[in-house]
Amino acid sequence: MRNLFAQTAEKIFEHQISTALREEADEGIWPEKLWREISESGLTMALVREAAGGVNASFGESFSIALVAGKFAAPVPLVENMIANYFLDQCSIECPAGVTTLSKEVLILAQGNVSGSLADVPFGVKSDYIVSLAQHGHASHLVLLKSSDAVSAKKRLNMAREPRDTLTFDETSPVAIAPLPSHLDGTALLRGGALMRSAQISGALEEITNMTAQYAGEREQFGRPIVKFQAIQQLIAQLAEQSVLAHTSADRAFHDADFNPNSISIPVAKIISSESASLGSALAHSIHGAIGFTHEYSLHFFTRRLWSWRAEFGTATYWADQLGNAACRQGADSIWPAITGHGFAEQI
Amino acid sequence: MLLPQLDYVAIPDEAETLRQQVRDFLTTRISSRSARDQAYSWSGYDPEFSKALGKKRWLGLTIPKKYGGQDMSAYARYVIIEELLAAGAPVAAHWIADRQSAPLILKFGSEEQRLKYIPPICKGESYFCIGMSEPNSGSDLASIRTKAEKNEKGWCLNGQKVWTTGAHNCHYMIALVRTSPPSENRHAGMSQVIIDLNLPGVSIRPIKDIAGDAHFNEVIFEDVQLASDAIIGEEGKGWQQVMAELAFERSGPERFLSSIAVLNTLTDAVGKDANALQRREIGRIIAKTHALRSMSIAITSKLEEGENPTWHASCVKDMGNAFEQEIPEIAQSVLDTEPRIESGNPHAEVLAYLIQTAPSFSLRGGTKEILRGIIARGLGLR
Structure with missing residues (x-):
């Protein structure tokens, strides 16, 4: 299943995504044809149960979808839609047709209506629907909102010029609402987004590693390709290491797919991929020299995303603070069992 | 690529x-050890502990029962060794023998060699060291000069090995030596020989390290007479056999857990009031x-599936060693503790030990430059 997903996604992206399309997306033009092919392929329904019209794939199988989305710097909310649909289905809410995204923020729920602002919503304005959490007292609910029901919408862009909008709702009636099942809590959507970003970062790191090795083999200085110099080989080796570390850690988090608030494999994947994004981008730019800093050369489509994604759904610092806090509260003896088991005894 | x-x-x-x-066993057996002793990690020597592990049947996990092993999976071995390392158990005596000597003898050795050498390893009674580096051959391993020359009784060994961890406590060394003179193919003409360290002509001199300990040694061979069956595997194929060992040597948890003792002492030192x-x-x-x-x-x-993951093992070792070296530096930077040789403050003592030993982490078993060279070669860059 994993390979099938990877092949399906690769086929669509290879066919549809070009430098021109990425540049248009940078200008705010929505890639309608690309999105239509993605929707028709069923990739956004990968994590939804068959009874609800989905593919019923595991997270482990779906890892390759998010990975390939990152590898191609796909300028669409594929992973957001995929994970939003998962949460809808877990709450027995029907997944709507159209573009659905998710928010890490929490709204206030009163008398069946929701109020508050959702910041940093990926493709928020462009999307038809937003999945968010809403809280009433201590009880968290999952809500499906129509983005056109927002009372205000502010368009914002991350460094990759991907929309990260702020939408405000005021006593808005959701399209659907359901209490969270017991295995999910108020951090579930944040964790879901972090999980997706860790895979996208891994895919983008793999791509820039390949681009960098290829460039170093072509670029000549001192009468030979720069890859012949040990100094360059050692840098590329370190770039490859970062790519592999991020990949295995993200794959692990998908494999575990543990949204439990005690668990650590999703926080770990986000910390590791975010740090690898920093190191990897720096190495790729260093080896490319000035050409990598130009708009004409494609490295920036990936490095601008890496610098953006590492900060989204929790920076490395945010998640490291969560893990460190749990360890310091629960004592040194809690650390090794947390690493070898399923996380800390108490929630992080 | x-x-x-x-x-x-x-x-x-x-x-x-x-x-x-394993956790229950360690709680009863070594929970009273000081944090400083735990920080020794896989340098802590205690043959009684090794024999106790042998009695528990936790050595030679992947070795067939016929040779005294447990015929279990590589995962079973992984679980046991990572628990030992995380607890700072004194595993040095049997470490090399269990990790790579027994698998090497099993893979390349004759049936006689297997039956002779492997069962005592599985009991935690027979300890091995690895003879690779020489005074003029460090990273450039193929330049070794120690040689074994054929004679009527077998092989006559002359030369010198250095930085041999644990040689002073071991029964045997498996050494890479020249069995024919250097030729154009610098990786040819080498063989792996097994040397009884009690033989006449072997001298072992401990070398005191930066922290005042003597874990490594120089080992000198003067006309050491080896029997004709001293060669492990094929004569002249030593280089290839050594390369095959590397995945075992470079991918294990000992390549990133060497500083875990200071993570524990730091966490307890900062406690609930951590900033x-x-x-x-x-x-x-x-x-x-x-x-x-x-x-x-x-x-x-x-490894379990019989693949040779040397490339990935190099990645783990390089990143793992850099990480092990970074941990004491982080510990020093986030908490005002002056490292102390002896002070009664476990964190200060562990810090002092690990700051001093950290430089060796990326030297033992292959330097970072060598590993990155292997990674680059694997990517087809050289």
Whole structure:
């Protein structure tokens, strides 16, 4: 299943995504044809149960979808839609047709209506629907909102010029609402987004590693390709290491797919991929020299995303603070069992 | 270029069941050891402890029963050794023998050699060291000069090995030596020989290290007479055999857990009042340990399937060693503790020990430059 997903996604992206399309997306033009092919392929329904019209794939199988989305710097909310649909289905809410995204923020729920602002919503304005959490007292609910029901919408862009909008709702009636099942809590959507970003970062790191090795083999200085110099080989080796570390850690988090608030494999994947994004981008730019800093050369489509994604759904610092806090509260003896088991005894 | 990615594979349940047994054993056996002793990690020598592990049948896990092993999976071995390392158990006596000598003899040795050498290893009674480096051959291993010359009784060994960890406590050395003179193919003409360290002509001199300990040695061979069956595997194929060992040597948890003692003492020292910087750095260390462990387990699955994951093992060792070296530096930077040789403050003592020994982490078993060279070659860059 994993390979099938990877092949399906690769086929669509290879066919549809070009430098021109990425540049248009940078200008705010929505890639309608690309999105239509993605929707028709069923990739956004990968994590939804068959009874609800989905593919019923595991997270482990779906890892390759998010990975390939990152590898191609796909300028669409594929992973957001995929994970939003998962949460809808877990709450027995029907997944709507159209573009659905998710928010890490929490709204206030009163008398069946929701109020508050959702910041940093990926493709928020462009999307038809937003999945968010809403809280009433201590009880968290999952809500499906129509983005056109927002009372205000502010368009914002991350460094990759991907929309990260702020939408405000005021006593808005959701399209659907359901209490969270017991295995999910108020951090579930944040964790879901972090999980997706860790895979996208891994895919983008793999791509820039390949681009960098290829460039170093072509670029000549001192009468030979720069890859012949040990100094360059050692840098590329370190770039490859970062790519592999991020990949295995993200794959692990998908494999575990543990949204439990005690668990650590999703926080770990986000910390590791975010740090690898920093190191990897720096190495790729260093080896490319000035050409990598130009708009004409494609490295920036990936490095601008890496610098953006590492900060989204929790920076490395945010998640490291969560893990460190749990360890310091629960004592040194809690650390090794947390690493070898399923996380800390108490929630992080 | 195609980047060889590493997919995660979980440890199977039947191997996981061993974990609690090992923890219970360690609680009764070594829980009174000081943090400073735990910081020795796989440099802590205690033959009684090694024999106790042998009695528990936790050595030679992957070795067939016929040779005294347990015929279990590489995962079972992984669970046991990572629990030993995390607890700072004194595993040095049997470490090399269990990790690579027994698997090497099993893979390349004759039936007689297997039956002679492997069962005592599995009992925790027979200890091995590895003879690789020489005074003029460090990273350039192929330039070794120690030679074994054929004579009527077998082989006559002359030369010198250096930085041989544990030689003064070991019964045998498996050494890479020249069995024919250097030729144009610099990787040809070498063989692996097994040397009884009690033979006449062998002298072992401990070398005091930077922290005042003597874990490594110089070993000198003067007309040491080896029997004709001293060669392990094929004469002239020593280089290839050594390379095959590297995946075992470079991918294990000992390549990223050497500083875990200071993570523990630091966490307890800062406690519940930890500030934001301390919490973040402790969280980062936990995350990186978790991630490197995922890679190391994924490589174990490749070993289990009989693949040779040398490339990925090099990645784990390079990143793991840099990480082990970073941890004491982080510990020093986030908490005002002056390192002390002896002070009664466990954190200060562990810090003092690890700051001094950290430079060796990226030297033993292959330097970072050599590893990155292997990684670059694997990517087809050289």
